Amino acid sequence: MRAFAYQELVIRHGGVILRTSEEYIDGPEERAKARSSETECWDFILEEYKKAANDLPESWANSDAGRLTKGAAYGMQARAALYAKRWDKAIEACEEVLKLDYTLLPGTSYESYYKIFTSVNNKELILPVYYEKGQNKKQHNFDTYFCPPFDSKPWTGGANNGAAATPSDEYASSFDIKVNGVYQAFDWDKLNVYGNKPFDNREPRFYASILYNGASWKGRTLQLYVDGDDGYMDFSTTGQDNVHRSTTGYIFRKFMSNDPEYNFTNVLSGQYWIEMRLAEIYLIRSEAYARKNEFEKAYADLKTIRDRVGLPQLEQKNNWSDYLTDLAKERICELGLEGHRYFDLIRWGIAVQTLNQKRLHGIKIEKKGNDFAYEKVECDTQDRLFPERYTIFPIPFSELQTNILCEQNDLWK
Structure with a gap:
């Protein structure tokens, strides 16, 4: 969870302040602390995921199903390595996930594909977040906001x-x-x-x-x-x-x-959120292979994703620009609404x-x-406004006031 929290900060702000001692909590005299470099942050995050993968089990039984697993740690390590531009590490982490008991669900009909999002503990889920529908339960309001009117x-x-x-x-x-x-x-x-x-x-x-x-x-x-x-x-x-x-x-x-049974009053939404599933692992590995100019392997992973839904194999491109057109479309169609598109555009x-x-x-x-x-x-x-400085989040003004050693990102100075 610490690795995940830092990862979410780094992909938005770049290098952040690492406060990672397991012996003590920084006191008032250590309030002023400089930001670590982005490289140092990714080093820490990747090592944290590695430690988690070593400690966590491959699966949990019965009522413990849904807790964090070895696959979740390796999967998030693969995503972090992709953002950190460490292609070999991303491939290595993906292959650790693929050794585990995950599989793409059948998807040649939309009913079978849709089970990814409706079948609890299905074999494609790597990191789900579960809720419980019902009055006084851990439910949410997704349908209230986004349902057909x-x-x-x-x-x-x-x-x-x-x-x-x-x-x-x-x-x-x-x-x-x-x-x-x-x-x-x-x-x-x-x-x-x-x-x-x-x-x-x-x-x-x-x-x-x-x-x-x-x-x-x-x-x-x-x-x-x-x-x-x-x-x-x-x-x-x-x-x-x-x-x-x-x-x-x-x-x-x-x-x-x-x-x-959803009634918009006391019985609301209980659907689970998917932070990571197996399809993303194939897409991460495909992209990492392409970054290494190994386009045959990159397109083999895209083929796996497309085969699942009955789409034809793509013609292999052998340069990053043309490959990115194919990859971007697959990520849109496969992972749309799952929280990736904005950050894909930034990192590309x-x-x-x-x-x-x-x-x-x-x-x-x-x-x-x-x-x-x-x-x-x-x-x-x-027209929408999205200048270059929007590609990184600014450091909040309150943080700059509180910590005199923390500097603003260059694009926001």
């Missing part, structure tokens, strides 16, 4: 919950579509080719990750169109907090509960070009008789 009507008398944030079309359109039996990149300009059915024949991860207009959900059909039960609203910067309508035409499905050095002076989009859907009309719309009222 009409879900709350039986309990509140109207669509008074949900859609606090919704998936962008940039995310939704990353998932391939099958045309004449062959998967290809999705393109809104090819609606006629798709028979005006943009949500049919998408790859399984689309259906396990996103709820869309016409999706079957809790015994009904979602109506994410203008004036539909779940509705749509044009994005604005005011008056939106209490409307509960999607501004993108989509709703989250990954981590959403379809449990009919492409956050500014991806986010600055850009706008995200959604799909406005209107019912036309028995069919629908689709319009791609902007979900920003102005």
Whole structure:
């Protein structure tokens, strides 16, 4: 846990102050202490994970299932090594995980793939965080904030919950579509080719990750169109907090509960969070191989991820730039909504070009008789601002005041 806490600090702020003595707690006279270098921080973090891996068991039985394991320590060490640009260490840690009793769940249908997120203690989970649904239990409010708006009507008398944030079309359109039996990149300009059915024949991860207009959900059909039960609203910067309508035409499905006992009052969400699962290990190892110019091995790991959901093997690229295009798409489709994308952009050095002076989009859907009309719309009222200094978090002003030896990051001076 100490390694994880420091890792979360370092990926945001760079080198931080290491206070790691196990003999005593720094006293008031040691309040002023300089930041360690990022290299020193990663050295410490990786060694902590190594010690944890040596101490922890491979698994826990019965009611102890879900506690930290050897696989969790090695898995987090692999992620840390990737961020630290220590490619050999990342590969080594991944291979330690792959020696253990984990496996990718079947995923050629979205129902089978979705079990990753609904089947407690399944064999793909490396580091899950469990909750317990029920009054006075360790539950949470994910569904209250993000469910399809009409879900709350039986309990509140109207669509008074949900859609606090919704998936962008940039995310939704990353998932391939099958045309004449062959998967290809999705393109809104090819609606006629798709028979005006943009949500049919998408790859399984689309259906396990996103709820869309016409999706079957809790015994009904979602109506994410203008004036539909779940509705749509044009994005604005005011008056939106209490409307509960999607501004993108989509709703989250990954981590959403379809449990009919959820009542938006005292029985809330009990779904588990996944901090790490086996698919990420293959993606980490693939990236580390590519950094070492071992592209055959890198694409072999991408093939493992794609085989699971029935997607064809990618043509091997032999340079980092082209490989990154393939890797980024796989990480979007496989790990979307699991907390990786922002930090991927930062560590790849492409956050500014991806986010600055850009706008995200959604799909406005209107019912036309028995069919629908689709319009791609902007979900920003102005271009987004993401200058270079946003690629690292500043040191809080209060910390600088408290600790005179702590210096601000150069981009924020």
